[in-house]
Amino acid sequence: MAVSPEFKQDLLGTIPNLRAFAVSLTQNADKADDLVQETLVKAWDKHESFQMGTNLKAWLFTILRNEFYSQMRKRGREVQDSDGIMTERLAVHPSQHGLLDLKDFRGALEQLPEDQREAIILIGASGFSYEEAAEICGCAVGTIKSRVSRARNRLQEILKISGEADYGPDSISAQVMGSSAA
Amino acid sequence: MKKPNPDPEKADRRRNGSAELLGPNSEIGRKLKQYYDGLVSEEIPDRFAQLLRQLEQTEPAEKKG
Numbered sequence: 310m311a312v313s314p315e316f317k318q319d320l321l322g323t324i325p326n327l328r329a330f331a332v333s334l335t336q337n338a339d340k341a342d343d344l345v346q347e348t349l350v351k352a353w354d355k356h357e358s359f360q361m362g363t364n365l366k367a368w369l370f371t372i373l374r375n376e377f378y379s380q381m382r383k384r385g386r387e388v389q390d391s392d393g394i395m396t397e398r399l400a401v402h403p404s405q406h407g408l409l410d411l412k413d414f415r416g417a418l419e420q421l422p423e424d425q426r427e428a429i430i431l432i433g434a435s436g437f438s439y440e441e442a443a444e445i446c447g448c449a450v451g452t453i454k455s456r457v458s459r460a461r462n463r464l465q466e467i468l469k470i471s472g473e474a475d476y477g478p479d480s481i482s483a484q485v486m487g488s489s490a491a
Numbered sequence: 492m493k494k495p496n497p498d499p500e501k502a503d504r505r506r507n508g509s510a511e512l513l514g515p516n517s518e519i520g521r522k523l524k525q526y527y528d529g530l531v532s533e534e535i536p537d538r539f540a541q542l543l544r545q546l547e548q549t550e551p552a553e554k555k556g
Contacts, residue, residue, distance in 0.1 A: 317543055324539050329530035346542060353546045411529070414522040433513035433520055434527030461512060464519050 312356050319365050320349060326366060326435065327373055333430045334377050336419050344380070348373040367437065371445045374427065417467040421460055428456035429464075 327348060331341035351372050352359075359368050418426060424446075431442040432453065443450045464470075513520035 312547065317547065320543065321540065324535050325531045325533070328533065328535070329527050332530050333527070342536060342538070345539065349539065349542055350546070353543075411522065411525060414526055418523075418526065429513070429523065430527065433523040457512065461517075461519050468519075470518055 310357055312353060316356055316359075320352060320369075323366050323369055324349075327369055330370055330427075330430065330435060331373060331377070333418070333434075334374070334423065334427060344373060344377055347376050351376065364441065366435075367441050367445055370431070370435070370437075374445060413468060414464075417464050420467060421463060425456045425460035425463065428453050429460035432457050433461075 324345065327345045328341060331344040331348075332338060335341045335344060348369060352369055355372075359365065421429070427446065428442060431437045431445060432439065437445065439450050439453050442453045446453065513523060
């Protein structure tokens with residue numbers, strides 16, 4: 310079956326998001342574009358395995374992510390394990406006004422292990438649910454939650470932001486949820 | 492007599508489950524979106540549209556086999 314014009318159009322429409330995810334993973338614009346290219350070719354070849362009406366973006370993110378990790382393995386680079394990383398050396402000085410500079414943020418993001426970085430991007434920026442992110446990463450929902458939480462804590466450490474969750478709506482909603490769950 | 496003390500680990504787990512973790516009240520959440528939205532709004536290199544055109548053109552030829 311030939312690729313439908315709609316499928317092609319949808320592919321094109323997803324490219325900005327695919328690139329953003331690819332840059333987040335590779336931290337390198339050229340590598341990211343190669344990765345997007347590979348993803349598009351793969352998606353084109355496998356288009357029959359995509360079920361119309363399901364989430365094309367999630368399907369494409371899954372392909373891109375698999376491609377990223379298989380390339381890393383081919384290059385013989387060990388996939389970083391979150392537990393093996395030190396944060397002490399990574400501290401960034403906050404800018405004078407206490408406002409977080411985007412450059413500092415990018416630097417902090419780079420220091421996260423891949424599994425945490427992809428989790429916090431998928432949940433906090435790409436707009437996926439925990440369930441979708443778990444499917445994309447091929448792991449349990451709880452694993453995604455814990456990676457997001459660790460990524461957030463680590464970013465706070467690196468950027469020297471003190472516990473945001475300890476005040477404001479975050480802690481209130483946590484209490485509300487807690488009392489209903491307990 | 493066993494009054495359950497609030498377990499910090501449990502509270503932590505609950506927060507993990509909350510979408511508020513990276514919501515608008517979180518500076519990390521805001522920066523994350525700013526970072527990502529900046530990437531999404533970058534201009535798309537022409538190579539991708541070209542690639543799709545190429546894929547489209549080679550497809551009928553493959554089908555004959």
